Amino acid sequence: MKDMSPIAKKFTENWKKAFPGKDPNVNAALGYDSYMLILDAIKRAGKADPKLIRDQLEATKNFPGVTGSTTMNATHDAEKPVGIMMIQNGERKFVDVIQPKL
Numbered sequence: 001m002k003d004m005s006p007i008a009k010k011f012t013e014n015w016k017k018a019f020p021g022k023d024p025n026v027n028a029a030l031g032y033d034s035y036m037l038i039l040d041a042i043k044r045a046g047k048a049d050p051k052l053i054r055d056q057l058e059a060t061k062n063f064p065g066v067t068g069s070t071t072m073n074a075t076h077d078a079e080k081p082v083g084i085m086m087i088q089n090g091e092r093k094f095v096d097v098i099q100p101k102l
Contacts, residue, residue, distance in 0.1 A: 007066055040060070
């Protein structure tokens, strides 16, 4: 994908080292981001207390991840950019990224 962030480039490089011949898909990237988001909340909470971790997840703003920046909104939904892909002649093509209106 064009204009890949340094985080996404590093993730892709590490993925290809671990799984030669297999490109990472969106589920791998989102799973990695979810793990890192929770790890970040635990670190910010200072200890493994569920309430403190929840509070830190709620407070997440502009978390940099493989799939872009994530901000948690008032209804606890993750607001983040969405990549649009198109299948043309049997091949996936990147179209654009839609940014959330925060």
